[in-house]
Amino acid sequence: MSSNSQSTEEVITLQERTETDLSNQALTEEDYAALDKHDNVSSVSIASEKVKIKQHIGHIGLPSGAYLEVLPKDSLEGFKLLYYLAKAGRVSEELVTSRGEIGFSVGESFIEVVGQVYAQEIKRLLRRGIHKRYLPKQRATDHVKGQLQVTKQLARQEPFATSFESQYDELTADIPLNQLILFAAVKLAEEVPEPTVEDRLRRQIRDLQRIVSLPLTPPHPSEVTLTRETQGYKPLVKFAEQILDENYIDTFGQQTKVIESLLINTETLFEEVVYSLVADVVHGSRYIPEGDGDPESEADSDIGHLLRDESGDGIQGMQPDIFLRDRGTPVWIADAKWKESDSPARNDLYQVTSYQRKVGGDSVIFYPEQGGSLETVYGLSDDEHDTQEDSELRIVEVPLGGETYQEFEREAREKVREALQAQLPEL
Structure with missing residues (x-):
C-alpha cells in the first residue's frame, strides 16, 4: 500500500456484498481512510487491504484518482439494472422500450x-x-411594460425619460427545476x-x-x-x-x-420493483397496496407493533415492504429480500412470520431469481404442538431480466400474480 497520493484513473472492479482483496492494487492510505468513512462500505481492513461494499452497485471515486466499479454479484446472471430502474419509476420506460434501448448488464x-x-x-x-413558468421581472424597458416602478423612475431624475423601470411577469424556462x-x-x-x-x-x-x-x-x-x-x-x-x-x-x-460516487441501493431497488409489480396485479381490485417499498414513499408503511411496554405504548414497529388492505384492514403481507441462498434465511422467516401473525393472513417472501431453487410453500401452525396449517408462507423468485423489457415485465408480473391468486383467489 502506497503512503503517498498518486494521480491515476485506474478502474478497480469488485462485487457488492463480497469481501474483495485489494492488496494487488496500488491504493493509498488516503484511499482506505476515505473508504473507511464511506456510509456504503460495510467493512474495510486497512491491515489486510480488504474491502466489502454493502448492497449497492455503482461507482466510487477515491482521493488518488482511482475508481471502484461495484458490480452485481456474478450469481445474479442476467440482471438488467435498467429494467429494474424503469419498473421502479427511476428512469422512463421509454428508454428501455424504444429501438435505441440502452443496455446494461454485469461487467459494463x-x-x-x-x-x-x-x-x-x-x-x-x-x-x-x-417546463416554463411566469416569474416576476424588474428591468428598464424602452416602453412601459406591466407596471411602472414610480419610485425608481423618479429616483433617476431624468427630465426626458428614454427608458422605463417596469415590473412584469415573464414566461421563462430558467427556473430552479x-x-x-x-x-x-x-x-x-x-x-x-x-x-x-x-x-x-x-x-x-x-x-x-x-x-x-x-x-x-x-x-x-x-x-x-x-x-x-x-x-x-x-x-x-x-x-x-x-x-x-x-x-x-x-x-x-x-x-x-x-x-465522488454514485451508488444505487440494490436492496431498496428490489423492494420498489416488487411493490410496483404487486400494485400492478391488484390494480382495480378491492385491495389497496401499502408498505415501506412504495417508490413514491407515499403509502402507509406500518401495521402496528410487535410488543407493548408496561405503560401500554407500542414498541418494535412493524413495517413490511408490501401489504394489502381490504376495507382498511391489512390482510396480506410480503417482504422483498435481495439475497442469494440455498434456502430462505432463518431471520427472514422469523421476520415475515411475525408480520403474518400480526395480520392473521398469508404472506410471501420475494427473492431474486435463482433457478427456482428457493421456491416453496410453508404452512404456519399455531404452535409447536399444532400441525394444522391455518395460513401459508410462499417463497417466490422474481425474474432478473429478459430479452426485452416487455418480456421481463410480463414474466415478473405473472410470477407475482400466480402467488397472489394462490392466496387471494378472488383476484
Whole structure:
C-alpha cells in the first residue's frame, strides 16, 4: 500500500456484498481512510487491504484518482439494472422500450450507463417540451411594460425619460427545476471517462444552456416541487438528486466535494420493483397496496407493533415492504429480500412470520431469481404442538431480466400474480 497520493484513473472492479482483496492494487492510505468513512462500505481492513461494499452497485471515486466499479454479484446472471430502474419509476420506460434501448448488464461500466441514461432523459425532456413558468421581472424597458416602478423612475431624475423601470411577469424556462437538471448534468459530465458518452452529455448541456442558466450551487430541494404538469421530470429529478447527494456533503453551509460516487441501493431497488409489480396485479381490485417499498414513499408503511411496554405504548414497529388492505384492514403481507441462498434465511422467516401473525393472513417472501431453487410453500401452525396449517408462507423468485423489457415485465408480473391468486383467489 502506497503512503503517498498518486494521480491515476485506474478502474478497480469488485462485487457488492463480497469481501474483495485489494492488496494487488496500488491504493493509498488516503484511499482506505476515505473508504473507511464511506456510509456504503460495510467493512474495510486497512491491515489486510480488504474491502466489502454493502448492497449497492455503482461507482466510487477515491482521493488518488482511482475508481471502484461495484458490480452485481456474478450469481445474479442476467440482471438488467435498467429494467429494474424503469419498473421502479427511476428512469422512463421509454428508454428501455424504444429501438435505441440502452443496455446494461454485469461487467459494463456503471458511470457510463448513468451518463447515457441522463443524456437520453434530457433529450426526451427537450423533445417533449421543457417546463416554463411566469416569474416576476424588474428591468428598464424602452416602453412601459406591466407596471411602472414610480419610485425608481423618479429616483433617476431624468427630465426626458428614454427608458422605463417596469415590473412584469415573464414566461421563462430558467427556473430552479431546470437549473437542478442542468447542474447535475454538468457534474456528471465531469466524471464520465468515456469520450462518446461525455460528448453526448455535453450536447444536451449546450441545448439546455440556451434557455437555462447554470447556478453556482444547486437549487435547494424546497425550490424544486413536482406538480401534475411536471411529472415527466420525475426520473430526471431522482437521478439529479442522487448524483448531487452522493457527490457533495454540507460542510458549515458550503458544498464541499469529498468523494465522488454514485451508488444505487440494490436492496431498496428490489423492494420498489416488487411493490410496483404487486400494485400492478391488484390494480382495480378491492385491495389497496401499502408498505415501506412504495417508490413514491407515499403509502402507509406500518401495521402496528410487535410488543407493548408496561405503560401500554407500542414498541418494535412493524413495517413490511408490501401489504394489502381490504376495507382498511391489512390482510396480506410480503417482504422483498435481495439475497442469494440455498434456502430462505432463518431471520427472514422469523421476520415475515411475525408480520403474518400480526395480520392473521398469508404472506410471501420475494427473492431474486435463482433457478427456482428457493421456491416453496410453508404452512404456519399455531404452535409447536399444532400441525394444522391455518395460513401459508410462499417463497417466490422474481425474474432478473429478459430479452426485452416487455418480456421481463410480463414474466415478473405473472410470477407475482400466480402467488397472489394462490392466496387471494378472488383476484
